[in-house]
Ligand SMILES: *[C@@H]1O[C@H](CO)[C@@H](O)[C@H](O)[C@H]1NC(C)=O
Ligand SMILES: *[C@@H]1O[C@H](CO)[C@@H](O)[C@H](O)[C@H]1NC(C)=O
Ligand SMILES: *[C@@H]1O[C@H](CO)[C@@H](O)[C@H](O)[C@H]1NC(C)=O
Ligand SMILES: *[C@@H]1O[C@H](CO)[C@@H](O)[C@H](O)[C@H]1NC(C)=O
Ligand SMILES: *[C@@H]1O[C@H](CO)[C@@H](O)[C@H](O)[C@H]1NC(C)=O
Ligand SMILES: *[C@@H]1O[C@H](CO)[C@@H](O)[C@H](O)[C@H]1NC(C)=O
């Protein structure tokens with residue numbers, strides 16, 4: 223053997239034991255995708271080959287439980303902060319002020335920092351403060367500023383934006399994957415407004431809902447193909463989840479629908495109300511009327527009324543400063559109509575998070591996750607510490623626990639790319655040989 227070759231061999235062999243370059247040891251990137259209102263069992267009555275493949279290639283939880291207040295903004299913000307709703311204070315989809323009677327519809331709250339920024343930092347900001355590059359595509363809360371800091375890149379959904387355009391869904395996949403490959407983003411959240419929209423409009427059992435699930439499945443197929451094409455298989459972890467489920471709204475003649483004004487004179491007894499919004503309602507009684515409101519609603523059928531300070535601890539809502547003194551949760555499928563029945567929604571949510579219809583999905587795949595791993599159900603609040611672990615950052619104070627999810631991770635944590643494989647080493651040696 224020529225001495226030069228021996229030296230090269232020795233050098234390459236040494237290098238193989240150590241990190242070869244920055245790229246070889248870079249921490250993995252993370253993509254969090256949310257499909258709004260994806261009930262835990264929506265994939266069970268439709269052909270979903272790509273979602274099924276994910277079960278083999280990654281991790282599936284039987285289902286996950288959203289925080290109490292099974293609504294889009296509160297639940298998404300719990301996922302991205304790891305905090306209960308009473309702490310992050312995003313207590314409704316609508317922004318409201320019970321003093322001024324201001325009510326701002328959901329889509330218009332997305333850039334209203336005063337609604338989102340209540341002293342709890344979402345993961346984007348915490349990660350940015352530790353040197354990572356983060357972005358949000360349509361994810362609720364991504365368009366606000368937190369303690370004066372914005373998410374490095376935030377695309378905010380506009381009012382009236384169509385939810386179900388499959389071509390655009392794919393473009394959005396391409397856009398966020400390019401952020402990883404072209405601009406070195408570390409953490410991106412991507413949000414889709416389906417199947418929530420179709421669940422409301424047609425009901426969870428409608429064929430159109432199944433069609434949207436097929437569309438989501440194709441999009442996941444497209445995502446995986448794009449990840450492979452962009453050579454992200456070994457460096458990108460993906461979590462796919464959602465904010466809540468969906469249930470069929472009960473209507474006449476099956477049931478007597480609730481009209482709250484039949485049980486109490488709403489306007490006489492209350493100075494503020496937010497009703498006609500699915501299964502969750504809130505009221506501010508006029509001074510001295512709290513007990514009267516509570517008693518009247520206690521006599522109303524098919525709902526449970528709570529004084530805020532007596533809300534069960536498991537709801538993690540009682541400490542909220544924003545929630546008004548009276549909270550009403552309808553029985554599953556009943557809408558909290560105020561004065562008359564709005565026949566718009568055929569499906570809804572906002573009900574007790576213990577109801578199976580409110581449970582939602584969790585899937586994950588990528589270099590850090592085990593393959594073919596079925597996880598027991600868990601609370602969505604635990605996603606936050608998992609994401610911090612995957613990104614190798616120090617979490618902000620939170621209410622989750624990594625212990626709940628760490629069994630879904632590869633034993634080595636999957637945090638680094640595998641060291642140079644034997645095959646790579648061999649091919650290096652061979653090319654060296656020819657050089658010499
Ligand atoms: C509601 O509006 C009033 C009057 O503008 C303001 O003083 C108060 O701080 C607001 N309350 C909340 C919870 O934002
Ligand atoms: C966030 O802060 C920047 C800089 O102060 C400001 O230009 C922007 O309008 C703010 N955005 C929101 C949604 O408050
Ligand atoms: C769907 O999105 C594509 C790409 O953004 C756009 O060209 C097309 O016009 C959209 N279709 C509809 C029906 O809005
Ligand atoms: C990436 O992973 C997918 C799914 O396992 C696989 O089909 C594909 O061949 C992989 N691509 C590369 C470039 O390894
Ligand atoms: C609604 O309440 C009525 C009156 O208490 C009761 O008879 C009925 O069973 C309830 N409906 C459902 C679906 O729980
Ligand atoms: C949730 O976490 C925060 C921050 O650590 C803490 O202040 C709060 O008490 C926790 N809530 C519960 C119910 O443990």
Ligand SMILES: [Zn+2]
Nearest residue numbers: 259294418422
């Ligand atoms: Zn919804």
